[in-house]
Amino acid sequence: MDQHITNSSKFPKVVIVGGGFGGIELAKRLKNKEVEILMLDRHNYHTFQPLLYQVATGGLEADSIAFPLRKIFKNQKNFTFRVTEVDSIDPSAKIVNTSIGKITYDYLVLATGSDTNFFGQKEVEHFSMAMKTIPEALNLRSMILQNLEEALIEGDPVRKASLLNFVVVGGGPTGVELSGALAELKKHILPEDYPELSVKDVNVYLIEGSDELLGAMSDEASAKSKQFLQEMGVKVLTNIRVLGYDGDVIKLSNEQAIPTKNVLWSAGVKGAIPGGFPPETIARGNRIVVDEFNRVAAQPRIFAIGDVAAQITPDTPNGLPGVAPVAIQQGKHLAKNILRFMNNEQPEPFKYSNQGSMATVGRNKAVVDIGKIRFQGIFAWFVWMFVHLMSLVGFRNKVVTFVNWVWSYFSYDRGTRLIIRRFNRESMTEDPSAK
Amino acid sequence: MDQHITNSSKFPKVVIVGGGFGGIELAKRLKNKEVEILMLDRHNYHTFQPLLYQVATGGLEADSIAFPLRKIFKNQKNFTFRVTEVDSIDPSAKIVNTSIGKITYDYLVLATGSDTNFFGQKEVEHFSMAMKTIPEALNLRSMILQNLEEALIEGDPVRKASLLNFVVVGGGPTGVELSGALAELKKHILPEDYPELSVKDVNVYLIEGSDELLGAMSDEASAKSKQFLQEMGVKVLTNIRVLGYDGDVIKLSNEQAIPTKNVLWSAGVKGAIPGGFPPETIARGNRIVVDEFNRVAAQPRIFAIGDVAAQITPDTPNGLPGVAPVAIQQGKHLAKNILRFMNNEQPEPFKYSNQGSMATVGRNKAVVDIGKIRFQGIFAWFVWMFVHLMSLVGFRNKVVTFVNWVWSYFSYDRGTRLIIRRFNRESMTEDPSAK
Numbered sequence: 001m002d003q004h005i006t007n008s009s010k011f012p013k014v015v016i017v018g019g020g021f022g023g024i025e026l027a028k029r030l031k032n033k034e035v036e037i038l039m040l041d042r043h044n045y046h047t048f049q050p051l052l053y054q055v056a057t058g059g060l061e062a063d064s065i066a067f068p069l070r071k072i073f074k075n076q077k078n079f080t081f082r083v084t085e086v087d088s089i090d091p092s093a094k095i096v097n098t099s100i101g102k103i104t105y106d107y108l109v110l111a112t113g114s115d116t117n118f119f120g121q122k123e124v125e126h127f128s129m130a131m132k133t134i135p136e137a138l139n140l141r142s143m144i145l146q147n148l149e150e151a152l153i154e155g156d157p158v159r160k161a162s163l164l165n166f167v168v169v170g171g172g173p174t175g176v177e178l179s180g181a182l183a184e185l186k187k188h189i190l191p192e193d194y195p196e197l198s199v200k201d202v203n204v205y206l207i208e209g210s211d212e213l214l215g216a217m218s219d220e221a222s223a224k225s226k227q228f229l230q231e232m233g234v235k236v237l238t239n240i241r242v243l244g245y246d247g248d249v250i251k252l253s254n255e256q257a258i259p260t261k262n263v264l265w266s267a268g269v270k271g272a273i274p275g276g277f278p279p280e281t282i283a284r285g286n287r288i289v290v291d292e293f294n295r296v297a298a299q300p301r302i303f304a305i306g307d308v309a310a311q312i313t314p315d316t317p318n319g320l321p322g323v324a325p326v327a328i329q330q331g332k333h334l335a336k337n338i339l340r341f342m343n344n345e346q347p348e349p350f351k352y353s354n355q356g357s358m359a360t361v362g363r364n365k366a367v368v369d370i371g372k373i374r375f376q377g378i379f380a381w382f383v384w385m386f387v388h389l390m391s392l393v394g395f396r397n398k399v400v401t402f403v404n405w406v407w408s409y410f411s412y413d414r415g416t417r418l419i420i421r422r423f424n425r426e427s428m429t430e431d432p433s434a435k
Numbered sequence: 436m437d438q439h440i441t442n443s444s445k446f447p448k449v450v451i452v453g454g455g456f457g458g459i460e461l462a463k464r465l466k467n468k469e470v471e472i473l474m475l476d477r478h479n480y481h482t483f484q485p486l487l488y489q490v491a492t493g494g495l496e497a498d499s500i501a502f503p504l505r506k507i508f509k510n511q512k513n514f515t516f517r518v519t520e521v522d523s524i525d526p527s528a529k530i531v532n533t534s535i536g537k538i539t540y541d542y543l544v545l546a547t548g549s550d551t552n553f554f555g556q557k558e559v560e561h562f563s564m565a566m567k568t569i570p571e572a573l574n575l576r577s578m579i580l581q582n583l584e585e586a587l588i589e590g591d592p593v594r595k596a597s598l599l600n601f602v603v604v605g606g607g608p609t610g611v612e613l614s615g616a617l618a619e620l621k622k623h624i625l626p627e628d629y630p631e632l633s634v635k636d637v638n639v640y641l642i643e644g645s646d647e648l649l650g651a652m653s654d655e656a657s658a659k660s661k662q663f664l665q666e667m668g669v670k671v672l673t674n675i676r677v678l679g680y681d682g683d684v685i686k687l688s689n690e691q692a693i694p695t696k697n698v699l700w701s702a703g704v705k706g707a708i709p710g711g712f713p714p715e716t717i718a719r720g721n722r723i724v725v726d727e728f729n730r731v732a733a734q735p736r737i738f739a740i741g742d743v744a745a746q747i748t749p750d751t752p753n754g755l756p757g758v759a760p761v762a763i764q765q766g767k768h769l770a771k772n773i774l775r776f777m778n779n780e781q782p783e784p785f786k787y788s789n790q791g792s793m794a795t796v797g798r799n800k801a802v803v804d805i806g807k808i809r810f811q812g813i814f815a816w817f818v819w820m821f822v823h824l825m826s827l828v829g830f831r832n833k834v835v836t837f838v839n840w841v842w843s844y845f846s847y848d849r850g851t852r853l854i855i856r857r858f859n860r861e862s863m864t865e866d867p868s869a870k
Binding site for chain 1: 497
């Protein structure tokens, strides 16, 4: 058992599952401490998820928003990393079952983030595209571009319309950003790249179940983001639910039926939990219930942070929002508490410091809430770009992204509209046989 | 027939198959001329093949060496583009059979380039990796990184050795550049990223059948590139042929057998010819025989340029080398000749102007031949970088590549060592199910 990881250290072994914002912050904060860290992730890189929509729409190369996990920790002697899938945990034996074998732990931290939630709609799940990982964003990019290519040679008007209708489901930040980016693609790229297509045949829809976009933000942000999108030509439909999607037509609760081959699903997330957790520890949205120390109920050596954790306290009866700052702050805080637990000291409860939230709609158009301060438009857009650029891991990534953004700003261009791997509509994934 | 392409023009229709160096040059030179151009390519982008080895070894993002074909021609009114595979041609009906239907032509230009040549060794072909396209280079990158990850957890010493032995076959520019890049990966990245592995367990071999590397270049270049590689720790084996490779052990003509999971094949190319050509028009290396006007024998309306063409003339009994400058010069020249043919004017024979050749081995190490002028080392390396940077299509690509190179130079880093799509050893391609 545990044959794959040499751990000659006498220090307690902290296994961190997931190299997202929370897992990275935690591991960094444990540098030079008397612990042995093992991080597990199915990818060998960290994904900067807030910019996935730019990869999907040809604005950034995938490699700009990914960063090799080994490189982040190259000088950290108490850090080991393995690429693996975690299948389940066995708390009684203090073991994680993975694709590379059983791994023991003294302390286990789940920082596995979230997956797309289709709320049980299997057919919708099969035919629509999610965007939580880089391969998914690249599949989406290929699909969008291939559908434009196919529209050129499609004689049947209904099929052609379905190739040119883009339906984004879910009016949170991802849906707003994605539909805005598609509107810009339509306005600036389509007339140049596809002069044979008519811009007015291309439609971008944004479907939201509640009565406003960006529900987690201020009313000003909600209203302004809707106005921005409408000015950009996006058809924003609020108070509308998706009843079904069979790969050809999406049916909406207002009896509208839109022929489309492009359904982009950003309507919800659910915690990505490995097997082995008792059902009573799992809350709404498939998140693991944790206490104010991010400890899993009745499991003194198991913790969860970030999107996968539901920190249910009197102050936060519904848990905290699934955003990067929560994960980062929890990772930072847990580093101290884990050391306190090891030394039998009193841990300190986590307090979330909400530093605001923001979303971008398009060129010169973003919305920012910082406490009572709310602003929208070009200044908000520059703030958004600055914050995201600074949050990107790695100097090279910052520079390459900055170059791309400056280039796009002046040229109205999106440079990377490449079909590197063909998307296969049967399997709804890329075609490995394509050279 | 020809239903997919609206061609209301009264001008003759020139169909160009392939958006490589030759095809692009030809189409550009026909701008504003009295012809209708239709370009066909299986990708929607141009690939800058000379830098594929940097993508395969994590030095550059794929998107830096690819450029959307539509974008190159966005202001060219007589240009149309389709993504499609060309199956065969039918000269008697003047038709190209493609995956999107039959397409008619008045003049047809094959600029389809070359594929990897395994010289009939089927088993070697299945188990070794080629590198002629961006998907192939990305597969190679994933395979190299996954094999390093796997070596970490491999207990069996022979299997571990096979994961850490890298065998590059073919000592032309690609083989020299690839083995040099692998040697740098071993020296600068491995100790930082994989402190658990021992650098001395990692071996890079370069196998060449003739008695020297870079056979097409000067003796100085051949000797110096070998010396550079040996200084960098590459085991260069000349006068050695590959007898077989079964996925585990590569067998060489000197009776050596190297256990390896990493065989990178760059030992030869062959023309990529669609079906429909009579065997007598096909020369050695599967290239189409053309005359001094790049005209296919007995086919007054079919031309071939670049790697796929064998221009057999008294001056060039073996054809011209399969390099970018030949393709570019032939494209440029053919643009004029096609117009002459249309106007029943006398065409002019093509003359290749050899402006020299170069190859890079590693940091501060390149070899350059320009006529009688030959130099090697750091200045050659800067010349190599400058020429390749300037040849890249697109300002954005130039800037991003420049940033990456400057960054690598000072940091000794290769930034994009990402396993974006997992490589599957069974299918020898990437795994579409991996998220």
